[in-house]
Amino acid sequence: MNLYGAMYCTRAVLPAMIEAKWGRIVTIVSDAGRTGDANGAAYAASKAGAAGLTRSIAAENGRHGVTANNIALGTMNPDDRAAVGRACGLAASQGDSAELCDPSAGNPDDAAALAALLASDHGSWVTGQTIPVNGGFSFAQ
Numbered sequence: 001m002n003l004y005g006a007m008y009c010t011r012a013v014l015p016a017m018i019e020a021k022w023g024r025i026v027t028i029v030s031d032a033g034r035t036g037d038a039n040g041a042a043y044a045a046s047k048a049g050a051a052g053l054t055r056s057i058a059a060e061n062g063r064h065g066v067t068a069n070n071i072a073l074g075t076m077n078p079d080d081r082a083a084v085g086r087a088c089g090l091a092a093s094q095g096d097s098a099e100l101c102d103p104s105a106g107n108p109d110d111a112a113a114l115a116a117l118l119a120s121d122h123g124s125w126v127t128g129q130t131i132p133v134n135g136g137f138s139f140a141q
Contacts, residue, residue, distance in 0.1 A: 002029075002046035006053055010068075014057070018064040024119045025068035027054040028111075031134050034072055047072075051130050058128035067127035069118045071111050074134025106135055 006027050017023025032040055033047030051070045058068035111133045117123045118131075 002043070003049040003053065006050040010053070010057055014061065014066070017066045018061065021065040023061075023064075023066040024123065025054060025057060025066065026115050026118045027051065027068070027070045028115075029054075029070045029072045029130065031072050031074050031132060034130065034132070055128045055130070062127055067118070067124060069123075069126060069128070070130040071114055071118070072130050072132045072134065073111060074106060074132065106133065110135075 010025055010027075013023070013025075017025075027050055029051045030037075030043070030047040032044040033049075033051050035044075037044040051072070054068045054070050057066070061068065114131060114133060118126060
C-alpha cells in the first residue's frame with residue numbers, strides 16, 4: 001500500500017495541478033527505502049518505489065510548475081528509544097559517524113516544518129529530492 005497510496009493520490013491531484021500550472025507533492029517515505037531494512041524487504045522496496053515515483057513525477061512535471069519531493073523519516077516512535085539506540089550503533093558499525101546520530105527517536109514535528117516548506121512557494125526551487133529527517137542515522141548522498 002505504500003507505493004499504491006502514493007501513486008493513486010498523485011494520479012488524483014496531478015491533472016488539476018498541471019491545469020493550474022502550480023502544485024506541490026510531498027511523499028513521506030522511509031530511510032528503509034534508502035538503506036534497506038533487515039527482515040523488511042517488502043517494506044523497503046515499497047518505500048523505495050514511492051520515492052522513485054515521486055522523483056519521476058518531478059522530472060515529468062516541473063515544466064508545469066509542479067514540484068515533487070520525498071521526506072525520508074527515520075524512527076519516529078518516541079516510546080522505542082532502545083531501538084533507535086541500536087540503530088545508531090548499527091550506523092556506527094557501518095562506518096557512519098556515531099557522534100552525529102541522535103539516539104532519541106523523532107516525532108512528527110521534526111518533519112512538519114520541512115513538509116510545510118516543500119509545500120509552499122518558498123520550496124519552489126527544490127524538486128526531485130529525497131530529504132532524510134532521521135537524527136543522523138543515515139546520511140544523504
